[in-house]
Amino acid sequence: MGMITLRSDEELDRLLTELARPGETRSDTIRRAVRDAITxxxxxxxxQESLACAADERDVTEAAAVQADLEHLRAW
Known part of the structure; x- marks a missing residue:
């Protein structure tokens, strides 16, 4: 595991305090913030990919055809 040094300013200190959960260390808060950001x-x-697919007429047509082909397999 590596170590990262972070030089914070007043605004970042305020944001980290706001983000921190009770009993959570600053390191834990930062790790959680990075994980949340990637999520x-x-x-x-x-x-964005979903919007692109929804705007692609060929994808929409193919999805509708597959759905129609599988309709008889639905449980209800």
Whole structure:
């Protein structure tokens, strides 16, 4: 495991205090913030890909055809 040194300013200190959970160390808060940031970035990429698929007429047509082909397999 590596070590990262972070030089914070007043604003970052305030934000870290706001983000911190009770009993959580600053390191834990920063680790959680980085993990949360990557999760949000991945979700945004998936959202953009979904919008692109929804705007692609060929994808929409193919999805509708597959759904129609599988309709008889639905449980309800």
């Amino acid at each position: 949000l970035a991945r979700r945004e990429r998936m959202r």
